[in-house]
Amino acid sequence: MFKKILIANRGEIACRVMRTAKRMGLATVAVYSDADALSPHVLMADEAVRLGPAPAAESYLRADLILEAAKATGADCIHPGYGFLSERESFARACEEAGIAFVGPPPSAIAAMGDKIQSKKLAKEAGVNVVPGYLGEIDDTEHAVRISAEIGFPVMMKASAGGGGKGMRLAWNEEDVREGFEAVKREGLSSFGDDRVFIEKFIEEPRHIEIQVLGDKHGTVLYLGERECSIQRRHQKVVEEAPSPFVTPDMRKAMGEQAVALAKAVGYHSAGTVELIVSGADPTGESFYFLEMNTRLQVEHPVTEMVTGLDLVEEMIRVAAGERLRLTQDEVRLDGWSIETRVYAEDPYRGFLPSTGRLVRYRPPEAGDGVRVDDGVAEGGEVSMFYDPMIAKLVTHGTTRDEAIQRQVEALDRFAISGLGHNIDFLSALMQHERFQRGALTTGFIAEEYKDGFTGQEPDEPLARRLAVAAVMVALTRAERDATIDGQLGPAIRPSPRRIAELGERRFDITVSGTGSARDVSIDGAPPVPARLDWSPGEAMARVTLDGEPLWMRVAPTLTGARLTTRGATHALRVLPPRIAELSRHMLQKAPPDLSRLLICPMPGLLTQLRVAPGDRVEAGQILGTIEAMKMENNLRALKAATIAAVHASVGDSLPADFVILEFE
Structure with missing residues (x-):
């Protein structure tokens, strides 16, 4: 077994690899750019080596600097994580030549699967289903138009060396091809240094399903079930789960066996993923086609770990050290259900625009009881323009899919981030969406269900009542605190227990009796019910319990009430004395500025x-x-x-x- 491992990556994947390495007794080495000098992965490692300036091309993509760092620190193996150099044949080969073990597949397998055109030819030869398309060189836009017409619209144009949703355009007609072909070439060249493009048939009602494979250097290759990755935005995965609500045991076996056949055909070892596009319009489940093979650890690997009980990073390290796999295909078990949501620095209320800046507040939910958080950031840190906008991965596990979903909703309620835009509200709304809950998923889910953009999850009446009670109790807690501050002019005035809470057009007349965190509340004249607010002024998170049902929320007090964030939306509530509330109903709202020009x-x-x-x-x-x-x-x-x-x-x-x-x- 190795003694010291260098992680040639950053952020959450670097931290995730280090946790396993430390548990295995390996010393760890981090590398970092100037932008990451104080990042958690640097502080977690036993040693850290600076690579260079913030741009990846001058730091994390410098294979020569990474190899120098490995030699200088005495690392005997390198784990590449994902992204950056993880699927560069040249890097794996350079490690091999330097006598440093590469924790990943052999260079030949990376080369074979790294070219999407060549990989499809190899897949077809190995007996794997492939999507109809054109795999040859495309001369120019006019050639692309002719090819697309021959295949039949709609078609997907993809950068040959692409990945991560970059360098992809869907074309429904000739105009789309003319508009998008050159953009795909530019994105391919910018992101991957390769402007070649291929075109294939776009599958109707597509589901994106991938098979996790794991192989050793002794010829054994296993499949570890599938992951459903259909919830995507602009071809970037947002939600992943294992198993898939669509895949039957027979489908799983057929897909898995084809994935294993492809892996064996290229002499694959280590962890890898065979991605498939599946037609949801085919009830037989037989219409599945090879997309690509990712010759690395996937971002979404935790859901497979949660249902199989395996640590894929540990397996990768053991395989790289020459060990045999410790289980057989018959011993692979899928236990329960797991869902992963990707918490991104983006603003769903503004068309998912990227958001950069400082994490003024970062408080993820506590791990345990079916909740796992993989992250590589810390409060006070910065999400910069130089790297991927993912902040964290929230992973939940349950005995059923419904339980895993409910744990996601509750954990997202307890996830506090401020200082930049994030997509927590959107992720919660996805989890609560009726179509998602019944498993009717396609890669077009977000575009179809949020045609007009995301405006927040509308609260139903029970939730609105709990929000109103929470806002009133927050307001009373603040008022009671203020009444005890020294230096008051005259005797302290106890705030009135009756308030009107306004949530949009809805109004709730609430009377609170008692003192402290546990009280009784009456809503619109109904008999009082017990309520409890666990919150103190200045805290970001609160838990309100109404009639025995708890609800976590993020709290931001305002001059006239509070902004409460929970269950997929930020709710602005006004809390006013009855007389003021009546007067305010007649006040005119100021019209927003006209920005149409x-x-x-x-x-x-x-x-x-x-x-x-x-x-x-x-x-x-x-x-x-x-x-x-x-x-x-x-x-x-x-x-x-x-x-x-x-x-x-x-x-x-x-x-x-x-x-x-x-x-x-």
Whole structure:
């Protein structure tokens, strides 16, 4: 067995690998860029080596610097994590030549599966189902248009070396191909250094299902069940679960055996994933096709660990050390259900725009009782523009799918983040969505169910009542605290126990009796019921229990009430004395400013294209420019026909969010 391991990665995956390595008795070495000098993975490691400046190209993608760090610290193996160099054949080969074990598959397998065009040819030869498409070289846009027409729309255009949702465009017609083909090439070149593109048939009602494989250097390859990864946004996974609510035992066996056949065909060892696209329109479950093989550990590997009881990182390390797998295919068991949600630094209320900044508050839910949090950030740390926007992975496990879902909802309620935008509300809303709960999933789920964007989960009447009680008790707790502060002019005035709580158009007349955290409340004249508020002014989290039912929420007091975040939305409540509440009903709301004459930059990013000039006439839907953020291109379109009055930015400008790019007449 090895003695010291270097983790050639950062963030949550570096921390996750270190936890296993330390449990196995291995010394750990971290590498870091200047942006990560005080990151948790650096502080967790036994040793840490600086690589260079913040950009990945000058730090985490420098294989030579990583190998120098391994040699300088005496590391005898390197775990690449995922992303960065994890699927670079050249890096695995360089480790081999340096006499340092690579905790992953052999270079030949990485090369074979790293080229999506070549991998599909190999899969077909190994007897694996492949999607109809064109795997040859595509000359230009016109050639792409002809190929797409021959395959039959809709088609998917993909960067050959792509991954992680980058370098992909769905085309429903010829116009989409003309608009997207060059963008796919650019994203492929920018993200992966390869601008080759392939085109394949887009499967209707598609489900994204992947098979986890695990092999050793002695010829044994196992499949460890499947993961359902259909909940995606812009081809980036958001929710994963194991097993899939769609896959039957017969499907699992057929998929697993094909995945094993492919792995054996390329001499694979270590952990890897065979990704499949499955037609949800085929009730037989036989329409599944090979997409690609990821020759590394997947982001979503924890759900497989939760249902199999295996530690995939430990298995990878043991395989790299030459050990045989310690179980057979017949011994693989799937116990219960596990769901993972990815907590991203993005704002779902603003079209999921990336959000960067400091984590002013970061308090994940406590691990245990079916809850696991994999993260690599800390309160006070920064989510920068240089790396992936994922903050953490929240993983839950239950004996049933419903139990795993409920644990997700409750854990998300207890997840406190402030200082930047995040998608916790959206994840909670997904978990509560009726279609998600019955397992009717496709890769188009988010686009289909949130056509007009995300505005928060609307509370039902029972939840609204609990929110109203919580807001009133928060207000009374603050008022009672204020009444005890020294230096009051005159005797302290005890706040009135009756308040009107307003939640949008809903109004609740609430009377609170008693003192302390446990009281009785009457809602709209109904008989009193017991209520309890576990919260003190200044705390971010609170638990309100109404008539025996607890609810966790994040609390932000306001001048007239509180903002309570729970169950997939942030709810602004006003808490007023009855007389003031009656007067306020007649006050007019100030109209929001008219921004329709402005094109506003939706996120921090680089303006890579600007297609208009002052005086130009544009039509609704016309592309005006392109913003590149986190290696993704985002087209800015005109919402209506108009004439350009003024332009305030130039191609190459780095723009902040909300910058006015141009004005319409």
